[in-house]
Amino acid sequence: MNIKRIGTVAAIAIVGAVALSSCASNEGGAGDNASGSSSSGTDYSKLSGTLTGSGSSAQQTAQATWTAGFQNVASGVTVNYSPDGSGAGRKNFISGAADFAGSDAALSDDELSGSFAKCAADSKAIDIPVYISPxxxxxxxxxxxxxxxxxxxxxxxxxxxxxxxxxxxxxxxxxxxxxxxxxxxxxxxxxxxxxxxxxxxxxxxxxxxxxxxxxxxxxxxxxxxxxxxxxxxxxxxxxxxxxxxxxxxxxxxxxxxxxxxxxxxxxxxxxxxxATVVADSETVSGRADNDLAIDINRTDTADNAWPLVLVSYAIACQEYKDSATGELVKGYLDYVVSKDAQDAAAKEAKSAALSSDLSEKAAKAVASIK
Known part of the structure; x- marks a missing residue:
C-alpha cells in the first residue's frame, strides 16, 4: 500500500512504527487480523484496488495509523489519504475527486441537497463518526x-x-x-x-x-x-x-x-x-437513518468534560455508482471503526476511541454502504 502526502516526518514515523507492530502481531497469528477477516465478517484479504481520501488534517495521524494497520490485512488495497483540510475534502468528495472524505464537520443541509459525483443517482452521502478529539x-x-x-x-x-x-x-x-x-x-x-x-x-x-x-x-x-x-x-x-x-x-x-x-x-x-461530552450528545435530527452527524453538547459541565471537542467523520456514499469502489470504501471503513483500529489511533493521536455504543452504530452505518 502507498501512503501518500501524510505530511510530516513524525507522521511517517508513526506509519512505520504501526506497520512494524502490526506485522509482529500477525506473525504471532493473533485474532481476526491474522486471517484477514474482521469481526463483522468482512474478508479484507479478498479486497483489491486503490482508494483516494481527502480532508481533515486533524485526522492525519489517525489516518496514517489506520492505513498502516489496514496494509497488514488488505495487502491488495492502496489507500491514499491527503490531509487537505475538511472543507477541501468535502469539496473533493462532492466533485468526485475523492472516494471518501475526512471532515471535522458533518455535511451541511445545503451540501446534502446537492448531488455527489460518485454516488448512485438516487443516493446521497452519509456522515460516519471515526475520530473524537479534544x-x-x-x-x-x-x-x-x-x-x-x-x-x-x-x-x-x-x-x-x-x-x-x-x-x-x-x-x-x-x-x-x-x-x-x-x-x-x-x-x-x-x-x-x-x-x-x-x-x-x-x-x-x-x-x-x-x-x-x-x-x-x-x-x-x-x-x-x-x-x-x-x-x-x-x-x-x-x-x-x-x-x-x-x-x-x-x-x-x-x-x-x-x-x-x-x-x-x-x-x-x-x-x-x-468522550464524555460526545456521550452526552445526541445525533442531529432529520438525517437519513445511517447518517450519524452529532449535535455536540457544547455547554456540558460534567466532571472533567471537555466541550471544546471535535467529532470527525468519514463521509461516504450510501450507494456508489461503481460497486467496486463501494466495496473498497466499505471494507476500509469497517476496519477504521473496529476496536483495534480505534485503540491504535487513540494511542498515536491522543484521541478517544469510539464508545461501544457509537462504534456499534458506526459499524451498522458502514455495513449499509453499497
Missing part, C-alpha cells in the same frame, strides 16, 4: 507554564478585543501567574476548517456576546497570523513567541495547553473529557 488552546508565553482560560476570555483574545497577556481578564483567572506585558500573537486557520467550525461553535454557545459571530469553517476575524491545516498552525506556533492558537490535540506537540473553565472548575484537556 481541541487544545495551545500557547507559548514567556515565563508562563500554567494558564487557565474561560470561553469569554478565549473569545476576547481570538476576536482581537484582548490584546495583552497581562490584561485584567486573563489576570483574574491566573492570579499566581507572571503574565508578561506583551502583545498576544493569535495564530488561526487560513483554510476552511472543521476545527475552526468546532472552535467557533464552542464560543458561540458559551460566550456569544463576546464572540459575536455565527459558527463557521472560516475564521471570521482579521487578527494575528493565519496558517493552513493543522501542520501549518503547529509550524507557525513553533516559530512564534507570546502566541496562542486552537489546534487538534494530536498536532499540539510540545506546546503548553491551557486549562479550560468548565462550569466552576479549571479542567485539564483529555481525550476522556472529550
Amino acid at each position: 481541541i487544545a488552546i495551545a500557547y507559548k508565553v514567556d515565563g508562563v507554564k500554567d494558564l487557565t482560560l474561560d470561553a469569554k476570555t478565549i473569545a476576547g483574545i481570538f476576536s482581537g478585543k484582548i490584546t495583552k497577556w497581562n490584561d485584567s481578564e486573563i489576570k483574574d483567572l491566573n492570579k499566581d501567574a507572571s503574565l508578561p506585558d506583551a502583545n498576544i500573537t493569535v495564530v488561526h486557520r487560513s483554510d476552511d476548517s472543521g476545527t475552526t467550525e468546532n472552535f467557533s461553535e464552542y464560543l458561540d454557545a458559551n460566550a456569544k456576546d463576546v464572540w459575536g459571530k455565527e459558527p463557521s469553517q472560516t475564521f471570521p476575524y482579521q487578527v494575528g497570523d493565519a496558517a493552513a491545516k493543522t501542520s501549518g498552525v503547529a509550524s507557525s506556533m513553533a516559530s512564534a513567541s507570546n502566541a496562542i492558537t486552537y489546534i487538534d490535540d494530536s498536532g499540539a506537540g510540545s506546546l503548553d495547553k491551557a486549562k479550560l473553565m468548565v462550569g466552576d472548575k479549571a479542567t485539564t484537556i483529555s481525550a476522556e473529557g472529550a
Whole structure:
C-alpha cells in the first residue's frame, strides 16, 4: 500500500512504527487480523484496488495509523489519504475527486441537497463518526507554564478585543501567574476548517456576546497570523513567541495547553473529557437513518468534560455508482471503526476511541454502504 502526502516526518514515523507492530502481531497469528477477516465478517484479504481520501488534517495521524494497520490485512488495497483540510475534502468528495472524505464537520443541509459525483443517482452521502478529539488552546508565553482560560476570555483574545497577556481578564483567572506585558500573537486557520467550525461553535454557545459571530469553517476575524491545516498552525506556533492558537490535540506537540473553565472548575484537556461530552450528545435530527452527524453538547459541565471537542467523520456514499469502489470504501471503513483500529489511533493521536455504543452504530452505518 502507498501512503501518500501524510505530511510530516513524525507522521511517517508513526506509519512505520504501526506497520512494524502490526506485522509482529500477525506473525504471532493473533485474532481476526491474522486471517484477514474482521469481526463483522468482512474478508479484507479478498479486497483489491486503490482508494483516494481527502480532508481533515486533524485526522492525519489517525489516518496514517489506520492505513498502516489496514496494509497488514488488505495487502491488495492502496489507500491514499491527503490531509487537505475538511472543507477541501468535502469539496473533493462532492466533485468526485475523492472516494471518501475526512471532515471535522458533518455535511451541511445545503451540501446534502446537492448531488455527489460518485454516488448512485438516487443516493446521497452519509456522515460516519471515526475520530473524537479534544481541541487544545495551545500557547507559548514567556515565563508562563500554567494558564487557565474561560470561553469569554478565549473569545476576547481570538476576536482581537484582548490584546495583552497581562490584561485584567486573563489576570483574574491566573492570579499566581507572571503574565508578561506583551502583545498576544493569535495564530488561526487560513483554510476552511472543521476545527475552526468546532472552535467557533464552542464560543458561540458559551460566550456569544463576546464572540459575536455565527459558527463557521472560516475564521471570521482579521487578527494575528493565519496558517493552513493543522501542520501549518503547529509550524507557525513553533516559530512564534507570546502566541496562542486552537489546534487538534494530536498536532499540539510540545506546546503548553491551557486549562479550560468548565462550569466552576479549571479542567485539564483529555481525550476522556472529550468522550464524555460526545456521550452526552445526541445525533442531529432529520438525517437519513445511517447518517450519524452529532449535535455536540457544547455547554456540558460534567466532571472533567471537555466541550471544546471535535467529532470527525468519514463521509461516504450510501450507494456508489461503481460497486467496486463501494466495496473498497466499505471494507476500509469497517476496519477504521473496529476496536483495534480505534485503540491504535487513540494511542498515536491522543484521541478517544469510539464508545461501544457509537462504534456499534458506526459499524451498522458502514455495513449499509453499497
